[in-house]
Amino acid sequence: MNQWKNFTKGFLKENPILVLVLGTCPTLAVTSSAINGLGMGMATTFVLLMSNVIIASIKNFIPSSVRIPAFIVVIASFVTIVDLVMQAYTPDLYNSLGIFIPLIVVNCIVLGRAEAFASKQNVASSAIDGIGMGLGFAFALTILGAVREILGAGSIFNYKFINPDADGILVFVLAPGAFFGLGFMIALVNMINSKK
Amino acid sequence: MEYLIIIISAVFVSNIVLAQFLGICPFLGVSKKISTAVGMTAAVVFVMALATLVTYLMFFYLLKPNNLDYLTTITFILVIASLVQMVEIILKKISPPLYQALGIFLPLITTNCAVLGVALMVLNPTRDYNLAEALVFTVASAIGFGLALIIFAGIRERLELQGVPKGLQGVPIALITAGILSLAFMGFAGLV
Numbered sequence: 001m002n003q004w005k006n007f008t009k010g011f012l013k014e015n016p017i018l019v020l021v022l023g024t025c026p027t028l029a030v031t032s033s034a035i036n037g038l039g040m041g042m043a044t045t046f047v048l049l050m051s052n053v054i055i056a057s058i059k060n061f062i063p064s065s066v067r068i069p070a071f072i073v074v075i076a077s078f079v080t081i082v083d084l085v086m087q088a089y090t091p092d093l094y095n096s097l098g099i100f101i102p103l104i105v106v107n108c109i110v111l112g113r114a115e116a117f118a119s120k121q122n123v124a125s126s127a128i129d130g131i132g133m134g135l136g137f138a139f140a141l142t143i144l145g146a147v148r149e150i151l152g153a154g155s156i157f158n159y160k161f162i163n164p165d166a167d168g169i170l171v172f173v174l175a176p177g178a179f180f181g182l183g184f185m186i187a188l189v190n191m192i193n194s195k196k
Numbered sequence: 197m198e199y200l201i202i203i204i205s206a207v208f209v210s211n212i213v214l215a216q217f218l219g220i221c222p223f224l225g226v227s228k229k230i231s232t233a234v235g236m237t238a239a240v241v242f243v244m245a246l247a248t249l250v251t252y253l254m255f256f257y258l259l260k261p262n263n264l265d266y267l268t269t270i271t272f273i274l275v276i277a278s279l280v281q282m283v284e285i286i287l288k289k290i291s292p293p294l295y296q297a298l299g300i301f302l303p304l305i306t307t308n309c310a311v312l313g314v315a316l317m318v319l320n321p322t323r324d325y326n327l328a329e330a331l332v333f334t335v336a337s338a339i340g341f342g343l344a345l346i347i348f349a350g351i352r353e354r355l356e357l358q359g360v361p362k363g364l365q366g367v368p369i370a371l372i373t374a375g376i377l378s379l380a381f382m383g384f385a386g387l388v
Binding site for chain 1: 220
């Protein structure tokens with residue numbers, strides 16, 4: 001398989017959030033700022049990469065009837081590692097992402113790639129698929145976070161570019177803004193993909 | 197009175213779907229018809245209450261005393277997955293009509309992040325819930341999920357008949373509708 005295509009498919013053609021609409025819960029919840037979106041994206045990328053590699057390398061030893069619980073255990077182990085590492089080294093990010101770090105376990109993207117890709121392909125392809133999909137997820141999360149931060153707080157990556165006393169359009173950093181932002185982003189991608 | 201505050205805050209003020217973003221997948225997936233939304237709600241209330249009961253006891257009597265906190269994520273997800281499987285098997289044997297009604301929703305619930313989310317939320321030290329409060333909170337959260345789901349299904353049934361611009365059809369218009377609903381629920385913010 002063409003590895004470059006395998007890598008880039010996660011960005012636009014098969015973007016997990018914008019095209020497949022998987023993993024919407026963390027997408028909506030953590031994108032109140034660009035930095036949170038990027039942090040969540042990176043954490044998920046790590047879990048995706050590691051679980052894809054491990055599952056691809058042990059797939060021949062797992063009986064197919066218990067494969068889903070086995071995949072979940074592998075994924076949950078890496079999520080626990082991410083959870084502990086983030087708690088130790090990036091406490092601010094850890095606090096603002098909160099409950100959504102352990103919830104990477106139930107992110108459909110991770111189990112979905114394990115089942116649809118890593119359980120059928122070799123280790124190298126699975127690793128590239130994991131990185132590509134993870135970065136596609138991080139990319140969409142960062143963009144959505146940036147849009148919401150710019151509109152809602154008038155800043156980008158915590159750098160404020162409007163008058164420090166002025167407020168942004170507050171609704172965009174609150175819950176409804178997440179739904180509006182993602183809705184319009186998916187509509188835009190639909191339009192771009194249908195033009196091709 | 198305390199229970200009433202927990203219930204109102206979980207159902208309206210911090211609704212798990214519209215304010216906390218848990219369980220969005222089933223919220224978008226099974227909200228096309230009111231009847232399926234009702235079935236899903238019943239299944240979620242049932243499984244969530246059971247899951248929190250088991251995970252709460254496990255955390256405070258097994259994991260915590262043995263300093264195994266770091267295994268929380270792994271044990272909880274395994275408990276929930278096997279619980280769902282067990283409920284499915286038991287329902288099939290004991291009550292076929294109930295199984296007929298809830299059966300197709302049960303496998304979907306394992307991937308419903310609201311179940312794991314609520315099981316983890318009741319352990320939050322700032323809440324400091326005892327078992328009864330934890331269960332009340334869980335059932336109220338599940339009802340909040342159901343309320344949002346059923347209202348949303350009602351809106352989507354109407355939306356089917358409207359002329360939606362081509363690019364917005366499907367998921368985008370559903371998300372924007374959910375945003376407006378979430379805006380409406382923000383009106384409850386000052387209640388508790």
